[in-house]
Amino acid sequence: xxxxxxxxxxxxxxxxxxxxxxxxxxxxxxxxxxxxxxxxxxxxxxxxxxxxxxxxxxxxxxxxxxxxxxxxxxxxxxxxxxxxxxxxxxxxxxxxxxxxxxxxxxxxxxxxxxxxxxxxxxxxxxxxxxxxxxxxxxxxxxxxxxxxxxxxxxxxxxxxxxxxxxxxxxxxxxxxxxxxxxxxxxxxxxxxxxxxxxxxxxxxxxxxxxxxxxxxxxxxxxxxxxxxxxxxxxxxxxxxxxxxxxxxxxxxxxxxxxxxxxxxxxxxxxxxxxxxxxxxxxxxxxxxxxxxxxxxxxxxxxxxxxxxxxxxxxxxxxxxxxxxxxxxxxxxxxxxxxxxxxxxxxxxxxxxxxxxxxxxxxxxxxxxxxxxx
Amino acid sequence: xxxxxxxxxxxxxxxxxxxxxxxxxxxxxxxxxxxxxxxxxxxxxxxxxxxxxxxxxxxxxxxxxxxxxxxxxxxxxxxxxxxxxxxxxxxxxxxxxxxxxxxxxxxxxxxxxxxxxxxxxxxxxxxxxxxxxxxxxxxxxxxxxxxxxxxxxxxxxxxxxxxxxxxxxxxxxxxxxxxxxxxxxxxxxxxxxxxxxxxxxxxxxxxxxxxxxxxxxxxxxxxxxxxxxxxxxxxxxxxxxxxxxxxxxxxxxxxxxxxxxxxxxxxxxxxxxxxxxxxxxxxxxxxxxxxxxxxxxxxxxxxxxxxxxxxxxxxxxxxxxxxxxxxxxxxxxxxxxxxxxxxxxxxxxxxxxxxxxxxxxxxxxxxxxxxxxxxxx
Numbered sequence: 001x002x003x004x005x006x007x008x009x010x011x012x013x014x015x016x017x018x019x020x021x022x023x024x025x026x027x028x029x030x031x032x033x034x035x036x037x038x039x040x041x042x043x044x045x046x047x048x049x050x051x052x053x054x055x056x057x058x059x060x061x062x063x064x065x066x067x068x069x070x071x072x073x074x075x076x077x078x079x080x081x082x083x084x085x086x087x088x089x090x091x092x093x094x095x096x097x098x099x100x101x102x103x104x105x106x107x108x109x110x111x112x113x114x115x116x117x118x119x120x121x122x123x124x125x126x127x128x129x130x131x132x133x134x135x136x137x138x139x140x141x142x143x144x145x146x147x148x149x150x151x152x153x154x155x156x157x158x159x160x161x162x163x164x165x166x167x168x169x170x171x172x173x174x175x176x177x178x179x180x181x182x183x184x185x186x187x188x189x190x191x192x193x194x195x196x197x198x199x200x201x202x203x204x205x206x207x208x209x210x211x212x213x214x215x216x217x218x219x220x221x222x223x224x225x226x227x228x229x230x231x232x233x234x235x236x237x238x239x240x241x242x243x244x245x246x247x248x249x250x251x252x253x254x255x256x257x258x259x260x261x262x263x264x265x266x267x268x269x270x271x272x273x274x275x276x277x278x279x280x281x282x283x284x285x286x287x288x289x290x291x292x293x294x295x296x297x298x299x300x301x302x303x304x305x306x307x308x309x310x311x312x313x314x315x316x317x318x319x320x321x322x323x324x325x326x327x328x329x330x331x332x333x334x335x336x337x338x339x340x341x342x343x344x345x346x347x348x349x350x351x352x353x354x355x356x357x358x359x360x361x362x363x364x365x366x367x368x369x370x371x372x373x
Numbered sequence: 374x375x376x377x378x379x380x381x382x383x384x385x386x387x388x389x390x391x392x393x394x395x396x397x398x399x400x401x402x403x404x405x406x407x408x409x410x411x412x413x414x415x416x417x418x419x420x421x422x423x424x425x426x427x428x429x430x431x432x433x434x435x436x437x438x439x440x441x442x443x444x445x446x447x448x449x450x451x452x453x454x455x456x457x458x459x460x461x462x463x464x465x466x467x468x469x470x471x472x473x474x475x476x477x478x479x480x481x482x483x484x485x486x487x488x489x490x491x492x493x494x495x496x497x498x499x500x501x502x503x504x505x506x507x508x509x510x511x512x513x514x515x516x517x518x519x520x521x522x523x524x525x526x527x528x529x530x531x532x533x534x535x536x537x538x539x540x541x542x543x544x545x546x547x548x549x550x551x552x553x554x555x556x557x558x559x560x561x562x563x564x565x566x567x568x569x570x571x572x573x574x575x576x577x578x579x580x581x582x583x584x585x586x587x588x589x590x591x592x593x594x595x596x597x598x599x600x601x602x603x604x605x606x607x608x609x610x611x612x613x614x615x616x617x618x619x620x621x622x623x624x625x626x627x628x629x630x631x632x633x634x635x636x637x638x639x640x641x642x643x644x645x646x647x648x649x650x651x652x653x654x655x656x657x658x659x660x661x662x663x664x665x666x667x668x669x670x671x672x673x674x675x676x677x678x679x680x681x682x683x684x685x686x687x688x689x690x691x692x693x694x695x696x697x698x699x700x701x702x703x704x705x706x707x708x709x710x711x712x713x714x715x716x717x718x719x720x721x722x723x724x725x726x727x728x729x730x731x732x733x734x735x736x737x738x739x740x741x742x743x744x745x746x747x748x749x750x
Binding site: 204208273360 | 424481534535536563564565566567568569571576589593594596597616617620621630631632633634635636637638639640649667
């Protein structure tokens with residue numbers, strides 16, 4: 001769909017910019033280590049936007065922070081390999097890690113207001129980003145670069161914006177500043193942690209579009225961490241779904257939404273209210289709550305809440321053996337013993353049809369394209 | 374304009390300004406008009422949605438309804454009585470009828486108090502019950518919102534966010550109010566938990582005959598819960614519509630932009646098209662004109678008519694219960710007019726609600742084409 005540019009990469013162009021293998025993260029507590037992420041493995045290719053979806057406590061943010069080696073203590077990466085742009089992250093020195101953070105990989109945090117220093121002008125903050133990583137860059141050069149980036153991310157009147165304090169900018173503009181700041185180092189990979197969650201719908205749409213444009217223009221790969229399945233459907237090429245510290249499904253976006261093969265993925269999709277003139281009486285919900293980290297149930301962690309299992313009469317295998325993430329269709333992985341069972345596939349097909357129908361509303365004709373400025 | 378039944382709550386030209394000195398306010402400088410001449414009528418037993426982005430004034434409206442803020446002009450009537458000047462015992466009595474559920478279940482519960490004590494407060498303050506009776510009612514409340522009575526002695530940190538929001542709802546219900554104002558009650562929750570709380574609110578509304586004012590930025594949640602919806606922008610009502618009209622034929626260009634900005638679960642369906650530019654704080658709206666004019670696509674398409682800058686559009690009824698504050702909302706929906714804005718806007722005559730302003734997504738561009746990046750992992 002898009003050109004895979006690799007202007008900044010030194011390695012072969014199609015090698016993954018991020019490769020995570022068998023990642024495990026533990027939090028050390030008084031009562032012993034708690035494993036919050038385990039056996040997580042995935043790749044992000046150049047120019048690819050990969051969605052990492054899960055609810056709070058699923059381990060999605062910890063997984064993402066592991067890539068930067070910024071898991072907050074008492075958390076610790078206890079197993080696995082993380083390769084960013086050919087570099088093994090776990091073997092890097094502290095300085096090496098710092099260098100990597102500034103160049104190959106950048107982070108867009110969820111709350112722009114919290115991420116910006118309220119008493120420093122945004123231009124100075126963005127320039128500091130470059131200059132702390134590349135001391136040889138002069139102030140004038142840094143300013144030119146910041147200005148250029150402000151322009152690229154669609155900040156109106158960029159010269160003036162450089163001199164503004166964060167509180168003088170709206171939430172959407174603050175987020176654009178952070179994206180500009182991330183982009184100026186020409187990273188090969190951007191980790192975007194819920195970058196639109198704090199924003200209004202209309203602004204959220206603008207920022208999602210901006211992320212797409214960033215990918216298309218700079219060829220930057222993006223790991224998009226979110227709880228918002230609809231945002232994922234809009235901009236991602238592939239999706240990873242996490243539940244209770246493990247990946248439960250991974251597929252190209254069309255396959256995931258066209259045939260959600262893990263019961264948890266289906267539960268997530270079904271719980272989103274449709275925009276409908278005749279809404280259902282009740283939304284579908286998942287019974288109970290996700291298990292507390294550390295007190296994971298035996299076998300499949302979703303089993304106690306799984307409606308497919310109930311439907312199948314509660315097979316024992318779900319509570320005795322942990323289903324591995326296996327390729328159930330070409331490119332489509334699911335961690336469920338019964339992912340491709342007749343009942344499972346039927347549930348997937350039915351849900352996809354329901355969702356497709358429910359989503360086939362809206363978009364007034366008047367807001368269809370054509371209004372190019 | 375009212376829906377079913379007689380109005381329980383009426384907002385009558387309500388205005389709220391912030392900032393500026395008393396004198397300056399007279400002169401009109403340095404003030405923010407957070408709510409600007411809002412008139413709404415909400416029927417008993419109705420779930421009414423107020424939608425808008427940050428800065429739209431929706432929270433301020435909610436806070437005025439529960440009298441956490443006073444309007445600077447206009448009246449708010451509850452069962453016909455103006456509540457904006459209530460004091461003392463009368464205000465206390467009003468607060469028994471009207472309760473609020475807050476957005477953030479972490480900030481709205483005191484971390485140092487047990488759930489039991491928080492729930493008992495209401496009974497103490499309103500002298501409703503004490504002793505065993507109060508204990509029993511508190512336990513019943515817990516069950517009503519789907520929690521266990523054994524959880525009463527826990528502190529807020531021992532609950533998940535969804536459970537906390539249930540506690541917030543239980544607290545609001547404790548005085549058996551007629552009306553609940555819920556300000557973004559689910560936006561801080563995970564999707565699956567959101568669905569549980571939305572179901573709970575809907576069930577309570579039906580079973581207890583509660584009137585609910587549901588304030589949200591989320592059109593999905595609003596359309597699930599509410600039978601009528603008001604869309605606010607910069608303190609003004611842009612559109613009021615029954616659910617069906619909102620979903621099937623939203624008339625205001627801002628409402629349409631909101632809907633067009635909503636991400637869809639159908640991959641690659643359309644957020645890539647730009648439906649609205651700028652943001653709410655971007656440009657000063659024209660004084661005396663339409664507040665949405667600077668961002669309005671419809672106005673742009675109509676060749677920037679002056680009327681949008683010089684005359685404030687007041688809500689006018691398009692069909693039963695469906696009102697829109699736009700001079701030209703139906704300009705394009707009319708067949709065989711060549712959309713001379715001046716001509717069509719003035720004649721606000723009978724509308725054609727069946728005109729297909731919405732399209733089904735049969736359009737092939739919505740079919741995902743994401744196979745090229747395919748099989749990895």
